[in-house]
Amino acid sequence: MPTYPETPSENVVDVLHGEKIADPYRWLEDGDSTETRIWTEQQNAVTEAYLAAAPGRNRIGRRLQELLAIGVLSVPTPKRGRYVYLRRDGRQNQPVLYWRDGVDGEDRIAVDPNAINEVGTTALDWYYPSDDGRLLAYGLSENGNEESVLHLLDLDTGRQLPDRIPRMRAASVAWRPDSTGFYYTRYPARGQVPRGEEPYHRAIYLHRLGTDPAADPLVFQPSEKEHWPGVGLSPDGRWLIISVARTFDQVDLYLQNLESGGELVAVARDLPASFEGEIAHGRLFMRTNLDAPTYRLYAVDPERPDRSNWREIVPPRADAVLESVAVAGNRLALGYLEQASSRLRLTDLDGRLDQDVPLPTLGSLFGFGAEWDGQELFYGFSSYSLPPSVFRIDLAAGRSSLWRQVETTIDPTGFEVGQVSYPSRDGTPITMFLVRRTGLVLDGDNPTYLTAYGGFNISMTPAFSRSLLLWLERGGVVAVPNIRGGGEYGESWHQAGILANKQNSFDDFVAAAEWLIRERYTRPERLAAAGGSNGGLLMGAALTQRPELFRAVLIQVPLLDMLRYHRFLIARLWIPEYGSADDAEQFRWLRAYSPYHHVRKGVAYPAVLLATAESDTRVDPMHARKMAARLQAATSGEHPVLLRLEARAGHGAGKPLSKVQQELTDSWTFVFSELGVEV
Structure with a gap:
C-alpha cells in the first residue's frame, strides 16, 4: 500500500x-x-x-x-441538399464538423476545434444549421467546462458573423425559417441572480442577426429557477414549441401561435409524465409516457391542443419502449428498445405499420437525420463489436444502404x-x-x-x-x-x-x-x-x-x-x-x-x-x-x-x-x- x-x-x-x-x-x-x-x-x-x-x-x-485512433462519426443533419455532420479521424483531439453539398458531395470543414486550439481543450458542444442550410450556429467551450459561447458561420462564404452569445450551456436553438434570427436558451450572468444561482434560471430569448445579444428580448422564463426550458419552431415559423422540464421525469409542453400573436397555450402541464413534440404537416407529433410507461405517440392539431382532441397514432407496447421519433417526409421513424437493444420501425403519418428495418445485430441506434418534407432518413448504429455506422434509407424506394462507417481493422x-x-x-x-x-x-x-x-x-x-x-x-x-x-x-x-x-x-x-x-x-x-x-x-x-x-x-x-x-x-x-x-x-x-x-x-x-x-x-x-x-x-x-x-x-x-x-x-x-x- x-x-x-x-x-x-x-x-x-x-x-x-x-x-x-x-x-x-x-x-x-x-x-x-x-x-x-x-x-x-x-x-x-x-x-x-x-x-x-x-x-x-x-x-x-x-x-x-x-484503439483510440478508431474514429468518431455522427448522423448527418440534412438541410435543403446540404449535409452537416461530425467526424474524428485518427488521433485528432476533437471531432471536426464537416458539411457537403449533395449526399455524396465533397466534405468541407465548417468548424475544426483542433485548429482553434492545438492543445485540444476547445470543444464543439453543439451545432444547429439554419433551415436553408446557409448559416450555422455552434457552441464552443474550454477545458471541459461546457460553458458554451455561441458563434455563427456563413457556410456559403466561410465568413464568421460577429454575433457572440455566452452562457449557452447545453443550448436549445430554433432558427426562424428566413434565417434572420433564432430562438435560444441562455443562462444569467453574474450579478443578475443571487450568487450561486448562475447554473439555474435558464430562459428562452430571441436573437436577430447583427443585433446586440445583451438586448435580446426575453421570450420565456420558467416559474422556478430549476426548471429547464427547450425551444423549437414549426417549419413555417408559425408555431413556437416550448418544453419545460420540471424534473427528469416531468416535462410540460406549450405552443404559441406567432402568426396571430396569441398567448402561450399549455398542451400538457402539471401532468405526471414527460412530453416532447415536433410539428410537421400541420400536426404536433407528441411522444409521452402519460399512462404509458413504455411511451405512446399522439397526433395533435395545434389549433385544438386540448387533451380531449389528442389522437393516439402509436399505442404503447408491452414488449418495447418507444425511445425516439422523427418525421421523415411522409414517414415516421420509430426507435424502439426491445430487451435493451434497438429496433427501427417505419410507419406512415398515422402510425400504420409500413416496415421493420433490419439492424445488423444487438446494438444501439444513435440518432436520426431527416427533413419533414424530405425523401431520405439517416440513422446511426453501433454495437459492442461494430463501430459507428450511418445508414441511409431512400424513402421512395424503401432501400437502406450504408452511407459511411468508421474504418477499423x-x-x-x-x-x-x-x-x-x-x-x-x-x-x-x-x-x-x-x-x-x-x-x-x-x-x-x-x-x-x-x-x-x-x-x-x-x-x-x-x-x-x-x-x-x-x-x-x-x-x-x-x-x-x-x-x-x-x-x-x-x-x-x-x-x-x-x-x-x-x-x-x-x-x-x-x-x-x-x-x-x-x-x-x-x-x-x-x-x-x-x-x-x-x-x-x-x-x-x-x-x-x-x-x-x-x-x-x-x-x-x-x-x-x-x-x-x-x-x-x-x-x-x-x-x-x-x-x-x-x-x-x-x-x-x-x-x-x-x-x-x-x-x-x-x-x-x-x-x-x-x-x-x-x-x-x-x-x-x-x-x-x-x-x-x-x-x-x-x-x-x-x-x-x-x-x-x-x-x-x-x-x-x-x-x-x-x-x-x-x-x-x-x-x-x-x-x-x-x-x-x-x-
Missing part, C-alpha cells in the same frame, strides 16, 4: 433531523483553498507513482493509442455478445449483456469488468467502445446489467430505482456480481467494478455495502456525499431523482446509503481509484476528495485507495483525445494490475 499524504480530520458535526452526522473532511469541499490544492497535488503524486510502477503500463498506453466475429437474465434481491429479473472473446473458456477465473449506470432514465445498450476492446483482446469479460433507475424498460423501470427506491439499483448491481461468481464466470479476486457520475454513486454504494465482492473499484466523477450533494453546482436539478437531506423523510433514504457516510473503520476495502476533474461543472470534485480521505483512513486492507484529479478537464464532454488516452491508460493500468491480468 502506498504512503498517503497527511490528512487532517476535523471535528465537524451536523445535526440533521435529530441525528448527529460527522463530517471530518468538510474542509476538502473548498477546492480553491491552498490546503486543499496542496493535498490534492500530493494525492495525485501518490497515484502517478503507484500507476507508473505497474507492470505493462507502457504496453497498455500504446495499444490504447492505436477490428473483426466483429472475434467477439461473442450474449444476454442473460438473473434475479435481483427481491426476485425482479434483470437482464445483462455479456461480451467476451470468441471461444474464450469460462473457468471461474476469468477477469471480469462489471459496469452499470442505473439512473435518470438513461439506458445502457450495446454500443461500440474502443477501450473495452483492450480488455476483451486480453481475455477479459465485460458485463453490463440493465439495472433499475435506467430507461431500458420504460418509466416504471426508472421509477423503481430513484428516491425511496434507490437501493434497488444497488441491489441489482450486487446481484449481477453474485451471479457472475455463482455461474463461474469469475471470482471476487478477479472482479472489477466501474462506473461514472450516477454510476459513480452506484460504485460507492457497492463498495461500502459489499466490499468483499470486488478486487478493484473504479469510481469516476462520482456523487458520494448524498447528504450535502444538493448544495454544489447544478445538483439541485437532481433532487427529484435522489431527494434532499433538507426533507426529513428523504434524509432517511439518503442516510441509509450515502457512501461517504457508510465507510467503516477496520474494513478491508478493495483497491479503489477515484477519478475526478477540476473543471467539472456538474458533479463537484469534493465528493471524490472526501471519499478518498475517509477510505484511506478507514481501510484495514493492503490494497490502495487512489485519487486522480485531472487539470483542465470536466465531467467528460469535450475532453481531448490526448487527455482521454491519459485517463484510460491510468484506469486500465489500475484494473489490469489489481486483477493480475497480463498485458
